[in-house]
Amino acid sequence: MTEDEVLAEFRASQALLEGHFLLSSGRHSAHYLQCARVLMHPDRAGRLAIALANKLPRELRKEIDKVVSPAMGGIIIGHELGRALAVEAMFVERPTGTFEFRRGFALDEGDRVLLVEDVVTTGKSSREAIDAIREAGGHVVAAAALVDRSGGEADLGVPFHPLIEISFPTYAEDELPPELASSPAIKPGSRA
Template sequence: MPQPLSADDLTDVIHTGHFELTSGLHSAVYNQTAVLHQDPARCTALCTQLLRELGREFDVVVAPALGAIVFGFECARLAGRPFLYSERAGGSQRLRRGQHLAPGQRVLVVENVLTTAGTVEEVLALVRGADARPVGVCALVVRRTVPYPWENEVPLVAVVRRDMPGHEPARCPQCAAGVGIDSPGSRRAS
């Protein structure tokens, strides 16, 4: 059995500097998971590991667009299950383009990076709103070690889970020190 992957295997994903995250928070750490799309075998290995660690049955995979589509699709392909993706529309995550969940379906939610987990919480609400049942969340990187409130009910597995603090811009130590900021994945990036 291959050894589990770790942060050491993701050195090209985990960057240090001064970054604006998608959440709007500032951090000294940024996770550029899109580089993994360039290596399908590596993406498959990561998704295989996540599914093995999750160890739960599910009927369908849902991933939020855009960053998690590749990983969600690969988890669905490996498990032989349907794949759906949600999109932000009207301020929240929604299934569109003829996609839908059926009542009672067991749903695996796949995300690339969790910081505040706001998007995952929206997807969980979307699943529950369709009378489907979330049975797990898989993520490549989770930027905190403290559990999210929903983890008591819906288990979360990740390749890397460690504290990577984020700061409100007004309280950012790097901003206070005059360090320039990069916004490589922020919704605010141009």
């Protein structure tokens, strides 16, 4: 799947939004990718997961034992990528502010894990999820995401394989351009 085909999927599902957004990273942007919308149709989610699986190096695909995603945004793409790779998929969540495995999910000591996200902006959530996986006995062999918004700057500490890279500018609160500063920010993500 080409970058244009991936973006066409986002546009067709009205998942590429424009306005003034406060991202979960705390940065501001004039663009927001609502991955929940692009993934809400099972056929589309499956196509994107297969495309992401195909971007992973062949040798890496062979060594993955489990897929783990951070809740909420990574759950659907993680599940679909688990299906595409024919491995179990589970997620970590933050009931008290720190990622942990719940709901009976557990790793076997030494499981080789692929961390899967919907969007990576700064990589902070991914690194926190990787810490939880390691604490649970897993070995994170790589990370994958539908979209890398970091401009190639996110350092996850493991090889990172995004389906596409999109470089919409993001801004700290004190760097807002006038067109964003003049309108209230909307926080469309799931994190409060």
